[in-house]
Amino acid sequence: MMLRKLLVLLVLISTASFAQVDDLMRTANEHYQNEQFDEAIRVYEEIINQGFVSDALYYNLGNAYFRQNQLGKSILYYERGLKISPNDEDLRYNLSIAKARTIDRIKDVPKLFIIEWWELLLTSLSISGWSIIVIIFFIIFLISLSLYFTGKTGKAQRTGFLFGSSGLAALLFFVIVLVSSVNRERSTDFGILVEPEVAAKQSPDDRSNDAFVIHEGLKFEVEDKVNDWSRIRLSDGKVGWLPNNSFEII
Numbered sequence: 001m002m003l004r005k006l007l008v009l010l011v012l013i014s015t016a017s018f019a020q021v022d023d024l025m026r027t028a029n030e031h032y033q034n035e036q037f038d039e040a041i042r043v044y045e046e047i048i049n050q051g052f053v054s055d056a057l058y059y060n061l062g063n064a065y066f067r068q069n070q071l072g073k074s075i076l077y078y079e080r081g082l083k084i085s086p087n088d089e090d091l092r093y094n095l096s097i098a099k100a101r102t103i104d105r106i107k108d109v110p111k112l113f114i115i116e117w118w119e120l121l122l123t124s125l126s127i128s129g130w131s132i133i134v135i136i137f138f139i140i141f142l143i144s145l146s147l148y149f150t151g152k153t154g155k156a157q158r159t160g161f162l163f164g165s166s167g168l169a170a171l172l173f174f175v176i177v178l179v180s181s182v183n184r185e186r187s188t189d190f191g192i193l194v195e196p197e198v199a200a201k202q203s204p205d206d207r208s209n210d211a212f213v214i215h216e217g218l219k220f221e222v223e224d225k226v227n228d229w230s231r232i233r234l235s236d237g238k239v240g241w242l243p244n245n246s247f248e249i250i
Contacts, residue, residue: 200240
């Protein structure tokens, strides 16, 4: 009886929370439509602070920052939206528009074809997407296995064996892709510069010599952290140190 009451209470709390978020989203969208972009940003970020995120929310927030000419923040939220929905055409298009307005043009270090292909594969779907594919092929494998052991004819057993073998091979491949995608997500942090211009240092010290200068909206890999500094690597291989308050992690 106590468990049932607890479940009912949790459902009521969840329903109320979603209703509140829906009201806030409607309010933020109204601010955006009325070109009150500061207010729209404030409400969108209030939703995020309550623990609710989605590709649509990040898309709207990115648009609001873009209309305020804050390219760094705009690109940041488009990128965060693409982590949830990597194939969203609207996010990709708006991200390309925002990047076209950035100052820095970094030439990537050439990669081996197989490495480039593998990274493209890993980022083509979110972790949730790869998880669904793994589950689908696991079910296919179980069905094929069942057909092989319960088939009453040789043809049915051969069909079960064929599909089971293919399903197992595909399952193992997609499990590897899923694990690699999860490891990549956990081991690699990417940041977006949100300050207009920052000089990266050769060491984590304000008095250190400048390594290079970068501008708002640039994306880079974050390799290490020391106190209030982070070591970053640009796509062309350059390495430098930035103060943590100059960028945000995607």
